[in-house]
Amino acid sequence: MQEQERNIRYNAYVEAKIAKTHAWPSLFNSFWVGGLICTLGQLCNDLILLWFPSVSTQSAWAYTLIILIFLASFLTGLGVFDKIGAFAGAGTIVPITGFSNSITSPALEFKNEGIIFGMCAKMFIIAGPVIVSGTVSSMIVGLIYLFV
Amino acid sequence: MNEWYVYLIVFATGGLVCFLGQVLIIKTKMTSARILVTFVVLGVVLEAVGIFQPISDFCKAGINVPIIGFGASLARGAISAVKSTGILGIFTGGLTATAGGIAAAIFFAFVFGIIFKARTKKL
Amino acid sequence: MERKRENQTVFFDNKPKIIGHYSIVGPKEGKGNLRKYFSEIEEKDDFFGQKTYEKAERVMIERALDGAIKSANAKYSDVHLFMAGDLLNQIISSSYAARSFDIPYVGVFGACSTMVEGLALSACLVDGGHFDTIACATSSHFSTAERQFRFPLELGNQRPPTSQWTVTGSGADIISIKGNGPIITCATFGKVTDYGISDVNNMGAAMAPAAMNTLIAHFKDTNTSPKDYDLILSGDLGKLGSEILIDLMEEQGYKLGLNYKDCGQIIYKRNQDVLMGGSGCGCSATVFNSIIMKKLMSGELKKVLFMATGALLSTTSSQQGDTVPGIAHAVVIEGVKK
Missing domain, CATH: 3.40.47.40 (Stage V sporulation protein AD)
Incomplete structure (x- = not known):
């Protein structure tokens, strides 16, 4: 009991002791890098529609996302993405680029443990939860719509 | 003139979504996996209650490029498949709609995983 | 002979000495404040010529032990025990490094306190007269620690402001009852x-x-x-x-x-x-x-x-x-x- 009190006190003390870092620079960076990536996506989308008028809007979006996924994956392989990410934070994590990076980075990382149990198995250590939670929640939505 | 206006909106709204993500990271010490999960589920919910489409019409890439759009596609796929094929749609709808993105991410990760090697952070 | 101990502290009467020491570090540490003091700096390649970071860490321990024995002007046969530990699961860096030496080995684990743990235990064993000369070493590598404890290296995330940077480096000491040193x-x-x-x-x-x-x-x-x-x-x-x-x-x-x-x-x-x-x-x-x-x-x-x-x-x-x-x-x- 006494220990618990001591721990709570210590945690509060540590929390207060942590130097307040200025959040504004990182918030600003995440804003403009994130905005830029989205603008790049819009540009891709518009160009696809312009050059290939036969493509449907839905497919144009799919192509756009695939292009962004490719770029993020490629930059990850070159070892550039983690530097951009360290600078922009959520600015690169929240767009689809973050999803792509979260699959490519463990693939690179665990290559040494073999292709099957290293690369292929560990590819989803971060993206796995995203796919699982997205799929399950969308299935729940589908279930609801079945009865509505 | 109109075109530039669209890009401005995309930049502002897309930036805002990422800004909110950064606020979450700073305030809650969330790791990137949790951030991604939160935003995907948010996208599913937005689509399910039917307000994603109007937002998307206004923000365009500003909401579709962030992982929220991925969640919305999952939900949209599930909903439309349920309407057309019934119960089977619950299982096939979501992943069918997002198959392109997931397959691309896996494929590129595999290819670049073979080609490149992980390096120490040099900050 | 009576041994002195006071609660948590043991006293050494027979003067165990550190007769040899060696430090080896990676490129980032080499650019730091202590550049001119390290025994060996790997300037560019933090793989230390190996295929994986785990193997690189082993090489660091091997080189550190080798250097420490040389700096003590001793031979491998003079060292009676090798005591080492590191951060990786099942302290593989130390144990695998010990594989290349013909010296009895004890693995110790105290996370980042391993260096002092090794010095203290070695001093006890030497002071107690069980061994004349003991080598103790420890190591860590930024990239092995990062991939074990945190995230893939290429993941684009920000490091939390309270986090620290794992040092790529290894240090070894030779503790002996004979010879000169601290x-x-x-x-x-x-x-x-x-x-x-x-x-x-x-x-x-x-x-x-x-x-x-x-x-x-x-x-x-x-x-x-x-x-x-x-x-x-x-x-x-x-x-x-x-x-x-x-x-x-x-x-x-x-x-x-x-x-x-x-x-x-x-x-x-x-x-x-x-x-x-x-x-x-x-x-x-x-x-x-x-x-x-x-x-x-x-x-x-x-x-x-x-x-x-x-x-x-x-x-x-x-x-x-x-x-x-x-x-x-x-x-x-x-x-x-x-």
Whole structure:
């Protein structure tokens, strides 16, 4: 009991002791890098529609996302993405680029443990939860719509 | 003139979504996996209650490029498949709609995983 | 013969000495404050010519041990025991490195406190007359630690502001009853202390209470106070952790003054973007086996209290939401008298 009190006190003390870092620079960076990536996506989308008028809007979006996924994956392989990410934070994590990076980075990382149990198995250590939670929640939505 | 206006909106709204993500990271010490999960589920919910489409019409890439759009596609796929094929749609709808993105991410990760090697952070 | 022990502290009457030492570091550490003190700096390749980072870490230990034995002007056959530990699961770096030597081996684990743990245990065994000469070593590698404890290297995330940078480096010492060198006079073994910190990115705060416990036990057992030492050196508390330690000690009535330093804070330069400073087994090992040992040998430092702290967590315990227990061991080393 006494220990618990001591721990709570210590945690509060540590929390207060942590130097307040200025959040504004990182918030600003995440804003403009994130905005830029989205603008790049819009540009891709518009160009696809312009050059290939036969493509449907839905497919144009799919192509756009695939292009962004490719770029993020490629930059990850070159070892550039983690530097951009360290600078922009959520600015690169929240767009689809973050999803792509979260699959490519463990693939690179665990290559040494073999292709099957290293690369292929560990590819989803971060993206796995995203796919699982997205799929399950969308299935729940589908279930609801079945009865509505 | 109109075109530039669209890009401005995309930049502002897309930036805002990422800004909110950064606020979450700073305030809650969330790791990137949790951030991604939160935003995907948010996208599913937005689509399910039917307000994603109007937002998307206004923000365009500003909401579709962030992982929220991925969640919305999952939900949209599930909903439309349920309407057309019934119960089977619950299982096939979501992943069918997002198959392109997931397959691309896996494929590129595999290819670049073979080609490149992980390096120490040099900050 | 009677052995002296006071609570947590053991005293060595037979003067176990550090007769050889060696430190090897990676490129980033080589650019830091202690550049001119390290025995060996790998300037470019943090793979150390190997295929994986894990193998690179083994090579560091092998080179450190080899260098330490050479610096003691000894032969491999003179070393009767090799004691080593590191951060990786099942301390593979140490055990695999020991594979290449024809020396009996004991693996020790004390997380980042391993260097002092090794020095203290070696001194006990040498002082007790069981072994004449023991080699002890430890290592850590940024990239192996990062991939075991945190995220893939290429993941584009930001490091939390309280996090520390694992030192790529290895240090080794030869402790012997014969020969000349700084003398280990006593060692204080610490208790595992947990003040309920669960943030794995805030190791300094998790380990500071353990450091406080060990320091206080040491001062009480030896009847000394902080000003009796030329230098009180903590392992890898980092900026935040050492500030907390100073506060905690003041609460207990001990004032840590200018003679208190933290390895994690001195190894890197300010502009190297390491946030709270260095950490890992290699942090205390390389700092001690470079600048501190040189100053002890030259007599510039006469009495050093060297305490390294460790966070005894695993990825499993932290994923299950457990708090981070800390440990700290300390040794007193007296410099060569001129």
